[in-house]
Amino acid sequence: MGSNSFFTTKDRIIESAVQLFNQKGFSGTSVREIAKAANVNVAHISYYFNGKGGLMEHLVSRFYEGYLRILEKGYERLHGTTAKDCLLQLIFDILSYQHEHRQLTRFVYREVTIDSTLIREVMSTYLTKEKYILHLIIEKGKENREFSHFPLSHFMIQLKSLLTMPYLQPQYISEVLYLQPHEPYFYRAYYQEVKTWIISLFDRKQEQIAAI
CATH class of the missing domain: 1.10.357.10 (Tetracycline Repressor, domain 2)
Structure with a gap:
């Protein structure tokens, strides 16, 4: 169950990032905006992707x-x-x-x-x-x-x-x-x-x- 919840979190980050990058551009999108749209903590983005560049x-x-x-x-x-x-x-x-x-x-x-x-x-x-x-x-x-x-x-x-x-x-x-x-x-x-x-x-x- 734990691994499944982690997968869901990661998937939400990816989905939210793609939507925001398309709407506002990569440079115009902040990590906080991605975290808010994905309903996750900013730390999750660092954990899974080592920041916006890694994402x-x-x-x-x-x-x-x-x-x-x-x-x-x-x-x-x-x-x-x-x-x-x-x-x-x-x-x-x-x-x-x-x-x-x-x-x-x-x-x-x-x-x-x-x-x-x-x-x-x-x-x-x-x-x-x-x-x-x-x-x-x-x-x-x-x-x-x-x-x-x-x-x-x-x-x-x-x-x-x-x-x-x-x-x-x-x-x-x-x-x-x-x-x-x-x-x-x-x-x-x-x-x-x-x-x-x-x-x-x-x-x-x-x-x-x-x-x-």
Whole structure:
């Protein structure tokens, strides 16, 4: 019972911190405000996270650990399906994961735009793994002639922009696609938009291959 109560306390701190960080920003939120919103003592935040900085590190790591699990599951499918289908399913799973944890996703994506030592250290680890897995999927697609050579770096930048934009620029998504990122249906509808781009890219490459 004791451990369960501790878990509940920690979970309340995390939930309250994410909400406040999204509303007021990381620097604009005090530890006392988090403790009050979570209905816990300030000392609990020090105990579990060693302060606000440790809490932020925990949130960023928590998000990307889950994100990496999605990537790894996507890579496992590569041995039993086409690279195209593997990539599309991976993108759907990422959008689903982001939407399920949309408050945390919003905070993390906004926070990683700030150049700090912590963010650089955390991001270098996760981005390296992400690039590696996407590289493997793309390489299999090239080997199977599903699509021809194209700059992986350009593709990565475009894909990352599409994945993060709903949380960095939700108003733009609303104005251009008439989709509301906070709505339950959003990630499925947005996936269709991203899928259209992916397929058009593959189809374009297939046309180039046929012309050779």
